Amino acid sequence: METAQPAVRLDGVQFTTDRFRLGPIHLEVPRGYVTAIVGPNGSGKSSTFRLLLDLIKPEAGTIELLGSRPHSRNPELRQRLAYVPETNSDCDEGLRASEKAAFHQLWYPTWDVNRYQELLRRFDVDPSVRLGKMSKGMRQKLELALALAHQPELLLLDEPSSGLDPIAWKHMLETLSRYMEDGSRTILVASHLIEEVRRLADYIVVMSRGQVLGVYEKDALFDNWRTYYLIGDGLEERMLTQGPGVHAVERMGGQAYKLISSASQSTEQWLHREALPVTGQQPMELDDIMEALIARQQPFS
Incomplete structure (x- = not known):
């Protein structure tokens, strides 16, 4: 793994509910690479993302994103991140895509309207459509365009292929590959698609039952097993x-x-x-x- 400061660091992180125990997790995600988290359903992938986003609090351990602690009152850090969830909230279904984009633009000084419009064209998304009228795949493409429009340093993707048809999936992979070209950006993605991991990832994190079983360089993993x-x-x-x-x-x-x-x-x-x-x-x-x-x-x- 890289010796430079990681993009994401979890040190002894634990979280428990009545039916699930996560951790203790020790994980470092290197900057400038795509790291994929893989594992069966219920392994703790989505809970890990919620911890990174400060949506739930760990019972123990520390979390750092881009060298800072995640916190809802840290707008500077939030502006350097973007997140695309597997399942989108229904609280904004009455908004048109253009209205949601206008709201996003207010929060991100680096918002690039030309980049956003280019992504809408590439993903074939009509910005006049209300979110509640969009298919799951169309909504996923919109959320990816919104996430990429401000060129975040760290992109968090939880099952980004959910609902995408094969052509949209191919366009997503190409778009993410171009996003990584300047070498300074990082993607942490949870995915259950083997081919997606093969084509995108540089590193692979294997999780099961709330534990990290190993972190592997992708090519070495496939060479060794x-x-x-x-x-x-x-x-x-x-x-x-x-x-x-x-x-x-x-x-x-x-x-x-x-x-x-x-x-x-x-x-x-x-x-x-x-x-x-x-x-x-x-x-x-x-x-x-x-x-x-x-x-x-x-x-x-």
Whole structure:
């Protein structure tokens, strides 16, 4: 990870309800990159965003965004951020898109009306339509245009693809890639779409049951995790689990085994050195990697 001051820092952050416990979370999101938070439903992704936005208060720990504590009475910090939620509030459904944009413009000195209009054209959004009359996908495109119009330093996106058709999704990915081109901006995105994470993210945070299971550089993650298939007399699961980089071993019947590695280079060197009978191998997809990590997660005491 980068040694410069992170865009987002959570240090020992905890939050609990009657049915859910988040943390303690220790997480640093590097500046100038796209970091994706992935995990099953109920893992704590949306709660983490609400904590970052000061919509709920942590019971313990500290939070910093762009070097400052999030607070509703910190307008300077708010002007450097933008947030696109998965589900939009219905309190402004009577407004037209143009009226909501005019309200936003009052709060952001760096608002770029030309940029905003360009985004509306690209996303094919009619600013005269009332928000309550918009489809979910159309509303999502409008919210993204509003978020990007003032060129925020930190963009928080909670399931931004929700409701988007394939063409709008493609336009969103292209727009976000261009937004990151100057190298000084940061995106923190929660997404359940594997292809979206593959195309956007530089770093991946895996969460489950309110805990961070790991933070990984994306290319290294996909390079390191691999599945190997072995078959042969004399193989024993206990022996295979001792191999370097071996995350898990599954017996598939008879003397056939599936071996999951989280450090493929070390594992392959060991397999070759021990002359073990590998019959096949394949890279792992992100959902399979998450499943392997979650399977090893220790439950709360």
